[in-house]
Each structure stands twice: as structure tokens, then as C-alpha cells.
Amino acid sequence: QQQVKQSPQSLIVQKGGISIINCAYENTAFDYFPWYQQFPGKGPALLIAIRPDVSEKKEGRFTISFNKSAKQFSLHIMDSQPGDSATYFCAASTPTSGTYKYIFGTGTRLKVLA
């Protein structure tokens, strides 16, 4: 029940296209859902995050769509660029004794073709 399932494992998109990555969870106690971007040799960098009280959040070219009833959320990257080529991780967290640990998905390797 602590898992976060992420798909697809890899994704190839043409420059200017839309990249879509999906995540699903079971634990309804999760209340914070961040997305991280990781380049080779670097740590994960926070992209955007959402809480379950909103259905969509947009920051620049990145949008999170959240479906609470389906227990699913997704990352949309509009106008994808070669510089977006990286591994993307969704995560979920819930407070336990006042602390938060993140449960990560298995990652999606995105390649944007020039």
C-alpha cells in the first residue's frame, strides 16, 4: 500500500511535443505529491508539487493533473525541449509522527529528439 507505480519506464518525444508521465497510488493518506527531475550525476531537483485539494497545478511548461477518486496523478511537459531529457520521478508522502518521508516511483527516462 506504500507503493507508487509510475509509467512509462521510458518515453521518446519529438521537440515541441507533449510528454506525459503517469503515477498511481493506493494509500489514501498520502497528501503531498511532488515531481522531481534528475540529470545523470546529479541529485533529484524539485519541479512541481500538488496537494489533493486541487485537481491541477501549472508552473511554466509543467502541469500536474490530479485525480483523487482514481488515485492517479500525472505530469505533462508542454513544448518539450531537448534540455528536458532526464529521468523524472513522482513521489508521495504522508505525515507520520509529524515527519514526512517520500515514497518514490521507479522513474521515467525521457528523451526529447531535436
Add this chain to the structure above:
Amino acid sequence: DAGVTQSPTHLIKTRGQQVTLRCSPKSGHDTVSWYQQALGQGPQFIFQYYEEEERQRGNFPDRFSGHQFPNYSSELNVNALLLGDSALYLCASSRQLAEPQHFGDGTRLSIL
């Protein structure tokens, strides 16, 4: 504004040895979490420190231990190293147990 810094960046050890990894949190942050990221996998939570105490622990054996200092920096210690401990060890910091967590670039630990 310095982000999360970790040292060393790379480390090579042999089975059975012990290792200490270090982390300085982002300025203004007082909570440090440690994660293990195996190749091709997502990070897995090891434990979290706040006010110099371990507040939550993931599914890792007692060979993994940690410490937080009064200046909020932290150490991760791993004893009796196994080949399976080879991974990228990530430190993340946040403010007062809250989200979001900001990650460092990690320490790449290789066990021979």
C-alpha cells in the same frame, strides 16, 4: 544561497568495511533525510533527523545509522558493507519537518 552539499562525491570500499557520508543542509533548513538510490531505481528512504534525533526510519537494517549535529549537518554511517550497498546516497533537507525536500547531488558508493 548554498544548496544541500554532500561529501565525498565518490567512494570505493571493500566488503566488511565501514563508511561515513556527510551532508550539510540548505541554508535555513533544520531537517535532514537520507535516501539510497540503486542504479535505475527511485530513491528509497533510510531515515530522517530533526533536533538531533532520528524521527522516522525506513526498511533498512541497523547497519545503517546516522547522526545530526547542532549545526543541522548530518552523517550517515554504514557498517559491515555488503556488495548490495553499492548505490547513490542522497541527502535531502527541509524546514521543520515540512515539505518540500531539497536534494543534494549525492555520494556514489561502490563496494568491491
